[in-house]
Amino acid sequence: MGQHVIKMPDLGEGIAEVEVVAWRVQPGDAVVEDQVLADVMTDKATVEIPSPVHGTVVALGGKVGESLAVGAELIRLEVEGAGNAPSTAKAVAPAADEPADLPHGFVPEPARVAEATASVAQTAPAVAPPAPPPSPSRPAPARAPAPAPALRAAGEKPLAAPAVRKRAWDLGIELQYVAGSGPAGRITHADLDAHVAGHRAGRGAASDTRYAELDGEEAIPVIGLRRKIAEKMQLAKRQIPHFTYVEEVDVTELEALRGQLNARYGEERGKLTLLPLLMRAVVLAVRRFPDVNARYDDQANVVTRYQAVHLGIATQTDAGLMVPVVRHAEARDPWSSAAEIARLADAARQGKAARDELSGSTLTITSLGPLGGIVSTPVINHPEVAIVGVNRIVDRPVVKHGGMVARKLMNLSSSFDHRVIDGMVAAEFIQTVRGYLESPATLFVE
Amino acid sequence: MAVTTESTTLLVIGGGPGGYVAAIRAGQLGIPTVLVEGAELGGTCLNIGCIPSKALIHAADAFHQAASYAGESPLGIRAGAPTIDVTQTVAWKDGIVKRLTGGVGALLKKNGVTVVRGWARIVDGKTVEVEAGGDAVRIRCEHLLLATGSVPVELPFLPFGGNVVSSTEALAPATLPEHLVVVGAGYIGLELGIAYRKLGVRVTVVEAAGRVLPAYDDDLAKPVAASLKRLGVTVHLESSVLGLADGGRGVRMKNGGGEESVLAADRVLVAVGRRPRTDGYGLESLLLDMNGRHVRIDNQCRTSMRNVWAIGDLTGEPMLAHRAMAQGEMVAEIIAGKRRHFTPAAIPAVCFTDPEVVVVGMTPQEAATLGMDCITASFPFSANGRAMTLEATDGFVRVVARRDNHVIVGWQAVGGAVSELSAAFVQAIEMGAQLEDVGGTIHAHPTLGEAVQEAALRALGHALHV
Numbered sequence: 001m002g003q004h005v006i007k008m009p010d011l012g013e014g015i016a017e018v019e020v021v022a023w024r025v026q027p028g029d030a031v032v033e034d035q036v037l038a039d040v041m042t043d044k045a046t047v048e049i050p051s052p053v054h055g056t057v058v059a060l061g062g063k064v065g066e067s068l069a070v071g072a073e074l075i076r077l078e079v080e081g082a083g084n085a086p087s088t089a090k091a092v093a094p095a096a097d098e099p100a101d102l103p104h105g106f107v108p109e110p111a112r113v114a115e116a117t118a119s120v121a122q123t124a125p126a127v128a129p130p131a132p133p134p135s136p137s138r139p140a141p142a143r144a145p146a147p148a149p150a151l152r153a154a155g156e157k158p159l160a161a162p163a164v165r166k167r168a169w170d171l172g173i174e175l176q177y178v179a180g181s182g183p184a185g186r187i188t189h190a191d192l193d194a195h196v197a198g199h200r201a202g203r204g205a206a207s208d209t210r211y212a213e214l215d216g217e218e219a220i221p222v223i224g225l226r227r228k229i230a231e232k233m234q235l236a237k238r239q240i241p242h243f244t245y246v247e248e249v250d251v252t253e254l255e256a257l258r259g260q261l262n263a264r265y266g267e268e269r270g271k272l273t274l275l276p277l278l279m280r281a282v283v284l285a286v287r288r289f290p291d292v293n294a295r296y297d298d299q300a301n302v303v304t305r306y307q308a309v310h311l312g313i314a315t316q317t318d319a320g321l322m323v324p325v326v327r328h329a330e331a332r333d334p335w336s337s338a339a340e341i342a343r344l345a346d347a348a349r350q351g352k353a354a355r356d357e358l359s360g361s362t363l364t365i366t367s368l369g370p371l372g373g374i375v376s377t378p379v380i381n382h383p384e385v386a387i388v389g390v391n392r393i394v395d396r397p398v399v400k401h402g403g404m405v406a407r408k409l410m411n412l413s414s415s416f417d418h419r420v421i422d423g424m425v426a427a428e429f430i431q432t433v434r435g436y437l438e439s440p441a442t443l444f445v446e
Numbered sequence: 447m448a449v450t451t452e453s454t455t456l457l458v459i460g461g462g463p464g465g466y467v468a469a470i471r472a473g474q475l476g477i478p479t480v481l482v483e484g485a486e487l488g489g490t491c492l493n494i495g496c497i498p499s500k501a502l503i504h505a506a507d508a509f510h511q512a513a514s515y516a517g518e519s520p521l522g523i524r525a526g527a528p529t530i531d532v533t534q535t536v537a538w539k540d541g542i543v544k545r546l547t548g549g550v551g552a553l554l555k556k557n558g559v560t561v562v563r564g565w566a567r568i569v570d571g572k573t574v575e576v577e578a579g580g581d582a583v584r585i586r587c588e589h590l591l592l593a594t595g596s597v598p599v600e601l602p603f604l605p606f607g608g609n610v611v612s613s614t615e616a617l618a619p620a621t622l623p624e625h626l627v628v629v630g631a632g633y634i635g636l637e638l639g640i641a642y643r644k645l646g647v648r649v650t651v652v653e654a655a656g657r658v659l660p661a662y663d664d665d666l667a668k669p670v671a672a673s674l675k676r677l678g679v680t681v682h683l684e685s686s687v688l689g690l691a692d693g694g695r696g697v698r699m700k701n702g703g704g705e706e707s708v709l710a711a712d713r714v715l716v717a718v719g720r721r722p723r724t725d726g727y728g729l730e731s732l733l734l735d736m737n738g739r740h741v742r743i744d745n746q747c748r749t750s751m752r753n754v755w756a757i758g759d760l761t762g763e764p765m766l767a768h769r770a771m772a773q774g775e776m777v778a779e780i781i782a783g784k785r786r787h788f789t790p791a792a793i794p795a796v797c798f799t800d801p802e803v804v805v806v807g808m809t810p811q812e813a814a815t816l817g818m819d820c821i822t823a824s825f826p827f828s829a830n831g832r833a834m835t836l837e838a839t840d841g842f843v844r845v846v847a848r849r850d851n852h853v854i855v856g857w858q859a860v861g862g863a864v865s866e867l868s869a870a871f872v873q874a875i876e877m878g879a880q881l882e883d884v885g886g887t888i889h890a891h892p893t894l895g896e897a898v899q900e901a902a903l904r905a906l907g908h909a910l911h912v
Contacts, residue, residue, distance in 0.1 A: 032737075159878040183882075184853045185851070
């Protein structure tokens with residue numbers, strides 16, 4: 001029996017680190033040649049790592065989500081024949097016939113990490129954690145000191161009766177990591193109890209299922225649209241020094257107008273939400289603050305301002321966040337904008353949106369409607385330089401002309417790229433938007 | 447042809463020991479299950495394998511015993527020369543088979559399994575079509591379990607038909623031949639060859655390897671070879687059959703020296719092994735990963751296609767009913783959401799020759815190949831009182847244990863009725879027993895089991911009766 005170490009392959013693209021996104025095998029599993037062992041991900045692609053040999057998994061090189069250097073030990077297999085790695089049996093756990101030198105106590109989960117680390121280093125012996133105090137419900141027999149339960153040497157199969165094995169599977173415990181106190185290291189039901197108790201020591205009664213400790217975990221590979229979103233968000237946050245500006249807007253008049261418009265034209269033109277009216281306000285405001293309707297190429301150090309206002313509308317779909325684009329918002333009346341938003345949102349949710357309907361925006365609006373909260377800190381849609389966030393509308397008492405009146409108030413939470421937008425410009429831009437929204441007649445005048 | 451469509455959670459193709467056990471267990475776990483079988487329930491095992499062969503062997507033993515009383519008998523029993531009505535023997539065997547297959551049907555019904563009679567054809571990994579009586583039913587399933595078993599290997603130069611038979615026909619003879627030539631001295635060939643010999647048939651065995659039971663080691667094969675000689679079975683080793691001789695009344699054979707000869711024979715049993723049943727039901731359309739001739743599976747019996755499972759002989763050696771049963775039970779439990787793996791410490795193999803042979807776990811040679819430092823010890827039945835009273839003093843029990851911690855890794859035995867010792871052997875290994883555990887367990891006297899305890903004691907250096 002030898003050991004075969006599979007190292008993290010160089011996946012090209014000049015990258016030095018690769019993320020493990022899923023283990024397809026666990027220690028103790030038998031694997032055959034070409035069986036997929038793990039999914040790993042570079043910033044370009046997810047790659048399956050197949051096994052070049054038949055064997056049994058001894059150790060995994062890391063946890064899901066960990067990044068491993070190219071060339072680091074990915075997985076260690078026990079194989080027929082010599083294998084390709086020096087055995088680390090002694091380093092991992094002393095052989096069972098040297099009880100005097102044994103680390104006392106069982107070695108729980110961290111041993112796995114220790115073992116993997118030790119295997120990578122190939123020299124340092126893994127140090128087992130000290131023994132936990134004996135469980136109060138199971139005092140050690142008084143007649144003799146309990147023999148130190150030993151973990152078996154690497155490559156040694158755990159010895160346990162079928163009933164113990166079955167119970168371990170049910171508990172989701174790898175017997176490989178359970179110390180056996182029986183003769184020849186046999187794992188008993190009591191050893192399994194001790195292993196479980198060690199994991200939940202001092203953490204309350206186990207019998208109440210409402211408070212039962214749950215150990216399951218699910219690895220969800222970040223792929224497809226979710227991966228795109230993750231990359232885009234990371235890029236935006238890494239590149240852009242955001243600042244967020246929040247202002248309160250009195251939308252009492254705007255809501256009243258919206259009600260009238262919907263009552264009068266709703267049947268023939270469709271009902272308006274607040275969004276198309278806000279879009280109009282933004283279109284008007286960027287005429288005075290063209291810096292905001294722009295894209296910043298920070299590689300070339302060029303900010304490009306646009307006459308056209310292509311408004312990205314952040315939209316939640318089943319697959320994740322998408323930003324369909326209402327093109328030439330400056331050329332649309334509120335009903336035209338509303339119809340276009342509805343059409344694009346529908347296409348995005350059904351996965352039918354075309355590529356150019358999902359790209360090319362010059363400024364983005366994000367709104368969660370009634371879920372909008374009171375304040376948000378929107379992330380700029382890189383390479384744009386601003387994003388306007390809409391919070392929810394609430395009825396609040398407001399002091400007006402010396403008296404208390406009920407008004408409809410809404411916050412706008414907007415973020416800007418501070419590299420190219422100064423605080424003053426941002427504030428004036430938002431105050432301008434606010435002005436249009438609070439005096440809605442102006443939306444239709446200019 | 448009318449096509450109806452049904453759907454289920456688990457669809458099992460094949461009603462042999464693997465398939466029917468999987469279906470029963472799935473039924474117990476509340477999984478909607480359909481089992482498709484084109485022939486009788488019970489598969490090879492119940493219909494044309496394990497059970498009928500044991501029935502025939504028992505009848506042959508009884509006849510042989512009776513015949514031994516016809517002359518001088520050491521026991522002092524005198525009887526007239528017996529005769530046998532083979533038709534009646536086969537009918538008796540059929541009765542047992544019918545009781546068992548009927549029992550399987552009842553168990554499936556009791557556990558809510560729908561049995562569809564007809565030959566399955568795989569449409570895709572989730573759809574199977576079954577034709578029966580001109581109608582077809584199309585069954586959609588979430589999980590497809592392949593349990594199609596195996597078939598006897600046919601020699602191209604000695605095709606089945608006429609006087610050339612497989613084990614299937616040999617288990618249901620209409621008449622007894624005068625001279626039976628058995629091609630292959632593996633366990634199937636020898637079990638049947640010895641039974642026929644005991645029924646009074648002249649038997650010749652032709653084997654290409656240098657000894658009988660080539661899959662077992664020399665020590666285990668020797669008592670069987672001696673028994674064959676005593677029974678009067680002619681054995682040609684290092685010899686191969688070339689084909690039928692003129693007129694089909696014999697076979698042409700070439701011995702180790704290259705000399706050709708003709709063996710006259712009125713029946714030829716070809717028992718050169720079994721191969722997975724992979725043809726004729728659309729398996730190839732799934733493009734599953736194969737391992738040679740059998741379907742490749744992992745230790746949960748998953749094939750390379752998601753939710754397509756395979757168990758039993760289809761998945762290769764060891765082709766044993768009890769392996770298929772354990773796999774079937776496990777797959778049902780995995781589908782029901784339990785965490786299970788097929789990782790037995792040992793799978794017992796029994797050869798019902800005379801004497802019987804049992805192999806469980808590692809032989810001394812296998813342990814040595816793996817670089818394991820082991821102690822081996824045997825206890826002969828010639829030193830066992832019960833064996834003497836049974837006139838079965840041939841053979842021994844052998845134990846293989848690790849030298850460092852005395853954990854038992856293998857048991858082998860040859861002798862009369864040692865098949866029943868397999869339970870003790872496999873249990874000791876699964877429980878992780880050490881030599882001291884078996885040596886320290888009181889075994890009933892006088893039984894053959896004492897030899898098990900004595901073998902363990904002998905390995906520890908203090909056997910009492912040798």
